[in-house]
Amino acid sequence: MASHPVPTPIVLLGGGKLAEAIIKGLLRSGQVSPSDLRVTVRRPERGEELRSRHGVHVLTDNAQAVRGAAVVMLAVRQAQMAEVMALIAPALEPGQVVVSLSSDVRLAQLEAALPSTVAVIRAMPHTPVGVGAGLTPLTQGTRVTEAARQATDTLFAATGQPLWVTEEQLTVCTGVSGTGPAYVFRFVEALAQAAMAHGMEATEAAALARGTLIGAAKLLAEPGATTTGLIAEVATPGGITVAGLEALETHGLSRVVGEAVSIGIQRAKERAELSAHSAPK
Numbered sequence: 001m002a003s004h005p006v007p008t009p010i011v012l013l014g015g016g017k018l019a020e021a022i023i024k025g026l027l028r029s030g031q032v033s034p035s036d037l038r039v040t041v042r043r044p045e046r047g048e049e050l051r052s053r054h055g056v057h058v059l060t061d062n063a064q065a066v067r068g069a070a071v072v073m074l075a076v077r078q079a080q081m082a083e084v085m086a087l088i089a090p091a092l093e094p095g096q097v098v099v100s101l102s103s104d105v106r107l108a109q110l111e112a113a114l115p116s117t118v119a120v121i122r123a124m125p126h127t128p129v130g131v132g133a134g135l136t137p138l139t140q141g142t143r144v145t146e147a148a149r150q151a152t153d154t155l156f157a158a159t160g161q162p163l164w165v166t167e168e169q170l171t172v173c174t175g176v177s178g179t180g181p182a183y184v185f186r187f188v189e190a191l192a193q194a195a196m197a198h199g200m201e202a203t204e205a206a207a208l209a210r211g212t213l214i215g216a217a218k219l220l221a222e223p224g225a226t227t228t229g230l231i232a233e234v235a236t237p238g239g240i241t242v243a244g245l246e247a248l249e250t251h252g253l254s255r256v257v258g259e260a261v262s263i264g265i266q267r268a269k270e271r272a273e274l275s276a277h278s279a280p281k
C-alpha cells in the first residue's frame with residue numbers, strides 16, 4: 001500500500017508534542033513538504049515555534065483549517081476533543097478522512113460527533129514517528145472506504161509502519177506502544193542511576209546507559225534479530241549476565257512491566273468511559 005503518494009494537504013488540529021513528532025516524521029520522509037502541512041494552535045508563541053522549526057502553515061481557526069484537507073488529525077487532548085469536533089463538524093467535506101489520535105474517545109463517539117460523509121479512523125502513534133521509526137496501530141470506523149484506509153496507511157507508512165488492529169486491541173496498544181517509549185527511557189534512567197550508585201560520574205553514567213539502549217536497539221532492528229538470540233549473545237553460560245537476568249526476574253521485572261501495561265490499559269478504558277458519558281448528547 002505504501003507505494004501510493006501520501007495524501008495532502010494534511011491538517012493537524014492541536015500543535016502539541018505528538019503533532020510535532022508526526023510533522024517531523026512526515027517531513028523527514030521526503031514525501032511531504034511543509035506547504036502540504038497545516039497545524040492549529042491556541043497560543044501564538046507555539047504557532048511561531050512550529051512555523052520557524054518546520055515551515056508549516058499555522059492557524060488558530062480549526063474550522064477554517066480543515067477546508068480542502070485530505071486528512072484531518074485530531075491531536076488535542078481529551079478536554080478539548082468535544083469542543084474541537086463541534087467546531088469542525090459543519091466545515092468537514094464529504095470524503096475527508098478524520099484520524100483521531102486520542103486514546104480517550106471511541107470510534108462510536110467520534111462518528112456520532114462528526115458528519116456521516118467523512119471516514120473516521122483512530123490511530124495510536126508514538127513519539128518514534130518523529131524519526132521515521134514509529135509503529136502506528138490503526139483501527140477503522142464503520143464508514144471507512146478502501147481509499148480512506150489506503151490514505152491513512154500511506155500516511156503512517158511515511159513515519160514508520162502502520163498496523164491495523166481492532167478497537168479493543170488499540171487500547172492494548174495504547175498501554176504497550178503508545179506509552180512504551182517513556183518506559184524504555186525510564187529504564188535507561190534506572191540503568192544510569194545504578195551506574196552512579198557504583199561511583200560513576202553522572203555524565204558517564206548517562207552515556208553508558210544511553211549507548212547501551214541505542215546499540216541494543218540497532219541490533220534488534222537487524223533483519224532476523226530475535227530478543228532470545230540477542231540475549232544469548234550477551235549471556236555467557238554461567239557468567240555475569242545470567243546472574244543479572246535472574247536478579248531482574250527475582251525482583252519482579254515481568255510483574256512490574258505487566259503492572260505498568262495493565263494500569264495504562266485500565267486508565268485508557270476509564271478515560272474512554274468518562275469521555276463517552278460527558279459527551280454532549
Ligand SMILES: NC(=O)C1=CN([C@@H]2O[C@H](COP(=O)(O)OP(=O)(O)OC[C@H]3O[C@@H](n4cnc5c(N)ncnc54)[C@H](OP(=O)(O)O)[C@@H]3O)[C@@H](O)[C@H]2O)C=CC1
Pocket residue numbers: 013014015016017018019040041042043046060062075076077078080084101102103104124125126127178179
Ligand atoms: N504524546 C504522545 O506520545 C501520544 C499522545 N497521544 C494522544 O495525542 C493527543 C495529544 O497529546 P500530546 O501531543 O501529548 O498533548 P499536547 O498537550 O502536547 O498537545 C495538545 C495541543 O493541543 C493544543 N490545543 C488545545 N486546544 C486547542 C484548540 N482549541 N485549537 C488548537 N490547538 C489546541 C494545545 O495547546 P497548548 O499548548 O496551548 O496547551 C497543545 O499544544 C492526546 O489525545 C493523547 O492522548 C497518543 C499517543 C501518543
Ligand SMILES: O=C(O)[C@@H]1CCC=N1
Pocket residue numbers: 103174178179
Ligand atoms: O500519556 C498519554 O495519555 C498519551 C497516550 C499514550 C501516550 N501518551
